[in-house]
Amino acid sequence: xxxxxxxxxxxxxxxxxxxxxxxxxxxxxxxxxxxxxxxxxxxxxxxxxxxxxxxxxxxxxxxxxxxxxxxxxxxxxxxxxxxxxxxxxxxxxxxxxxxxxxxxxxxxxxxxxxxxxxxxxxxxxxxxxxxxxxxxxxxxxxxxxxxxxxxxxxxxxxxxxxxxxxxxxxxxxxxxxxxxxxxxxxxxxxxxxxxxxxxxxxxxxxxxxx
Numbered sequence: 001x002x003x004x005x006x007x008x009x010x011x012x013x014x015x016x017x018x019x020x021x022x023x024x025x026x027x028x029x030x031x032x033x034x035x036x037x038x039x040x041x042x043x044x045x046x047x048x049x050x051x052x053x054x055x056x057x058x059x060x061x062x063x064x065x066x067x068x069x070x071x072x073x074x075x076x077x078x079x080x081x082x083x084x085x086x087x088x089x090x091x092x093x094x095x096x097x098x099x100x101x102x103x104x105x106x107x108x109x110x111x112x113x114x115x116x117x118x119x120x121x122x123x124x125x126x127x128x129x130x131x132x133x134x135x136x137x138x139x140x141x142x143x144x145x146x147x148x149x150x151x152x153x154x155x156x157x158x159x160x161x162x163x164x165x166x167x168x169x170x171x172x173x174x175x176x177x178x179x180x181x182x183x184x185x186x187x188x189x190x191x192x193x194x195x196x197x198x199x200x201x202x203x204x205x206x207x208x209x210x
Contacts, residue, residue, distance in 0.1 A: 003039055003090055014092040016041070019083035021160065027079040029070050035094040038068040043087025044148065044160075046170050051077045058128055058170050060120040063147065067117050069094055082169075085160040128172055134181050136171040141191070145204060157200040 007014045017025065027038070044063040048056045059079070062068060070079060081089070123143050130136040141158075149156040164178045171178070185191045192200040 003041065007090075007092060012092055014090060017089045017091065019043070019045070019081075019087045019089065021083055021085050022163070022166075024080050024082040025089075027068075027070050027081060029073065029075070035069065035071060036091050037094045038081070039090040040064055040066045040068075041088040041090050044084045045081045045087055045089075046084060046166070047079055047081050048169060049077050049079055056169065056172070058124055058172055060117070060124045061144070061147070061170070062117065062120055065113055065116070066120060067113055082166070084162070084166065124170075127170070133171065133173050133177055134184075136173065137167060137178065137181050138185075140167065140171055141199065141201075142204065144199075145201060155200055155202040156204060157194060157198050159198065161197050162199060 004014070004016075006012075019025065027036075029035075040062050042064060044061065046061045047059040047068060049059055050056050060066075060068075061084070068079075068081065127136055127139045127143065130139055144158050144162070145156050148158055148160075150159050164175045164182065167173075167182075168175045168178045182191070186193075190201070192202065194200050
């Protein structure tokens, strides 16, 4: 609530968007001054860059208090933000924070938030840089377990459903490839599925050594 309280106190216009799982929003910069902050208030999303030639580039997986901002003036691409679970996004114009006519006192460390967000960009870059597609998927699942995993019955599970389409998009592969690799991991006992179709891993080290 710190962000909302801050914006209300300084009479700064803002919007809150609710995204259900798999909902997406498109971010396209209309002009040079159209610089918006997007803050993840709750939940998690993944972001991809969409190019005019139909290619896509995974950017990051963002969760609570992560920041997304489009500063590029290149109109040859746009961004898609897709919810991995129920998510609330807060958006407002970024240039508001630079206005001298306001007494801006934000009880939030923006530097720490930027560092946290940049780390998530680095993690996605490490995933995409994997030469072999199987390693990309393993790296993605491992990072999701570390970031979101819940320990239960001596194992760890990701607390929301990851569709093969989402995995394919986040790893720059196809649903067919993901299905083939996930089936192999399932048959080898590396991953299991709960009743809610969430991924469950009994031993996280099996991701690398099986």
